[in-house]
Amino acid sequence: MYKPGLKGVTAVETSLSQINGEQGMLLYRNTPIQEIIKKYSFEETAYYLLYGTIPAKEKLIIFESNLKIYRKLPIHIMRILDSLPKELSMMDVLRTAVSSVTLEHDSYLKNANQLIAIMPTIIAYRYRKIKNQPIINPDDNLNHVNNFIYMLKGNINTTHASMLETYLIMTMEHGLNASTFSARVTISTQSDLVSAITSAIGTMKGPLHGGAPSGVIRLLDEINTEDRIIEVIHNKLKNKERIMGFGHRVYKTVDPRAEALKNKINELDELPEWIKLAIKTEKETIKLLNKHKPNQRLYTNVEYYAAAIMKSLDIDPELFTAIFSSSRVIGWCAHAIEQINNNTIFRPTAKYITK
Numbered sequence: 276m277y278k279p280g281l282k283g284v285t286a287v288e289t290s291l292s293q294i295n296g297e298q299g300m301l302l303y304r305n306t307p308i309q310e311i312i313k314k315y316s317f318e319e320t321a322y323y324l325l326y327g328t329i330p331a332k333e334k335l336i337i338f339e340s341n342l343k344i345y346r347k348l349p350i351h352i353m354r355i356l357d358s359l360p361k362e363l364s365m366m367d368v369l370r371t372a373v374s375s376v377t378l379e380h381d382s383y384l385k386n387a388n389q390l391i392a393i394m395p396t397i398i399a400y401r402y403r404k405i406k407n408q409p410i411i412n413p414d415d416n417l418n419h420v421n422n423f424i425y426m427l428k429g430n431i432n433t434t435h436a437s438m439l440e441t442y443l444i445m446t447m448e449h450g451l452n453a454s455t456f457s458a459r460v461t462i463s464t465q466s467d468l469v470s471a472i473t474s475a476i477g478t479m480k481g482p483l484h485g486g487a488p489s490g491v492i493r494l495l496d497e498i499n500t501e502d503r504i505i506e507v508i509h510n511k512l513k514n515k516e517r518i519m520g521f522g523h524r525v526y527k528t529v530d531p532r533a534e535a536l537k538n539k540i541n542e543l544d545e546l547p548e549w550i551k552l553a554i555k556t557e558k559e560t561i562k563l564l565n566k567h568k569p570n571q572r573l574y575t576n577v578e579y580y581a582a583a584i585m586k587s588l589d590i591d592p593e594l595f596t597a598i599f600s601s602s603r604v605i606g607w608c609a610h611a612i613e614q615i616n617n618n619t620i621f622r623p624t625a626k627y628i629t630k
């Protein structure tokens with residue numbers, strides 16, 4: 276039976292996450308996401324998704340030190356990054372640089388460590404280079420998230436680091452989304468992990484998937500003041516435009532990741548004006564979406580509050596999708612490994628129609 280966009284089609288079995296779109300529930304393996312962000316670090320959560328257990332102290336230390344080893348950029352990747360045209364978007368740069376990673380092991384899990392570790396360095400190196408800022412080398416005394424902020428900005432604000440860590444943990448894994456599916460399709464041909472992750476990055480780039488947070492910033496910049504919310508959203512809906520940061524293929528209620536990010540933002544002592552505008556816009560937009568699309572059940576998705584967090588951290592919107600990719604690479608790798616361990620090549624059929 277033909278299902279456009281494979282809507283509702285079950286294409287794989289996975290132990291990596293459970294999503295209940297009607298109830299707004301997300302579990303990594305069998306642990307609710309709310310518990311994960313309260314109890315575990317970025318590294319512990321990544322380990323849990325990749326290896327299947329929360330690591331004991333010794334295992335965690337080995338994993339953390341692997342990430343530290345692979346953070347450093349090999350010379351050939353630096354050269355590639357330096358030679359790419361300035362106008363290339365960060366996602367194009369990330370896709371190109373990741374595709375040139377030389378895997379050092381036969382083990383998929385070790386290859387995954389290598390790819391997870393190197394992505395933040397690629398992003399920070401390239402960003403500082405095109406902004407003519409001195410390059411900051413990775414610091415072995417810092418954990419994965421703090422090191423990323425340090426390489427990008429040169430200093431670490433602990434509140435900001437904690438918000439970014441929550442965002443990165445929350446976006447590591449999300450079932451068979453488009454980019455994860457790409458990774459699984461590629462590895463199902465018995466290709467390698469670098470090729471699988473390169474496919475996934477190309478898929479993530481699109482505005483209907485990972486490209487939404489920059490769209491959210493543009494939307495809120497366009498609204499600018501509370502009194503313009505209704506007018507701007509109404510006009511967009513009248514022109515049949517999509518409102519970025521709203522709607523989800525799976526969630527038909529509030530996206531639990533958006534909820535958790537909003538809670539994290541509310542821990543701030545004082546909410547920046549921009550965030551107050553985002554909260555008010557969410558409320559009004561949901562009302563308008565209900566009116567214009569009464570059967571669709573459209574709410575904020577994770578990208579909406581991701582944009583708010585990135586804006587609070589003063590991170591350039593050009594980096595949003597690449598940073599999202601630097602956490603989702605964990606889900607991509609875990610899925611690719613799950614696929615290759617019980618593989619059937621993907622080869623659906625196409626229905627011929629006369630045109």
Ligand code: ACO
Pocket residue numbers: 482483484485487516517518519520521522523524525568571573576577578
């Ligand atoms: N604004 C306005 N209308 C919307 C929106 C939206 N954000 N999302 C869905 N709709 C409407 C569509 O216009 C369509 O209406 P119609 O039937 O009257 O034509 C209906 O809802 C169904 O749309 P589909 O695209 O079939 O729904 P689907 O579940 O496949 O879409 C998607 C999911 C692509 C995320 C969609 O909601 C969207 O485009 N949202 C905006 C982009 C966005 O925020 N993307 C980030 C997603 S989260 C992530 O990728 C991590």
